[in-house]
Amino acid sequence: MAKNENKTQATSQDVVEYLNTIEDDQKRADAFKVKDLMTRLSSHPAKMWGSSIIGFGTYHYKYDSGREGDFLRVGFAPRKANLVLYIMSGFSTYESLLEELGKHKTGKSCLYIKRLSDIDDSILEEIITQSLAYMAEKYPE
Template structure:
C-alpha cells in the first residue's frame, strides 16, 4: 500500500496575497467574502492548496486500492469565468436548496457561481454547513 501524492497539496503561500492579485474588483471582493465564510463555518484558517485553490480544514482518505492522502474539507477557487465552491458531499441530496440558491451551475462536487450577487448567500452557507457535516461524519477528525 503506497501513499501517493495528490496533485493538489497544501502550500505555505499567503491566501490574502493571492486574492489581492485578482484583477476584477467584484470577483476579488466576492472571493474575500467566501474565504471569510468558509473560515467561519469550518472554524479553520484558509490555506492555499496548489496554486489557485483556497481551502479550510483537512481530512485523510484511504481508498480500497491503497491510495491515500490528505485534502481540504471545504474550499473554493476564484477562476476567470466563475467562483468555484467545492461541496465535497456532492449535490444529490440538495435539490431543494439548489432551487433556492439562485443562478449557478454544478459539476460533481463543484458549484459554479458568476458572482455572489447572483445567489442567496444564506443558502450557500447552508450548503457549505451541510457539506462540512457530511465530511465530519465520513472523515471524523483524528
C-alpha cells in the same frame, strides 16, 4: 512526489496576498466574502492548496485501491469565469437547496457561481454547513 500522492497539495503561499492579485474588483470582493464565510463555518483558517485553491480544514481519505491522501474539507477557487466552490460531499442531497440558490452550475463536487449577487447567501451558507457536517461524520477530525 510519491506515485499515488495528490497533485494538489497544501502550500505556504499567503491567501490574502493571492486574493489581492485578482484584477476584477467584484470577483476579488466576492472571493474575500467566501473566504470569510468558509473560515467562520469551518472554524479553520484559509490555506492555499496548489497555486489557486483556498481550502479550509483537511481530511484523510483511503480508497479500496490503496490510494490515500489528505485534501481540503471545503474550499474555493476564484477562476476567471466563475467562483468554483468545492463541496466535497457532492450535491445529491442538496437538490431543494440548489433550486433556491439562484444562478449556478454544478459538477461532481464543484459549485460554479459567476458572482455572489446572483445567489442567495443564506442558501449557500446552508449548503456549506451541511457539507461540513457530512465530512465531519464521514471523516472525523
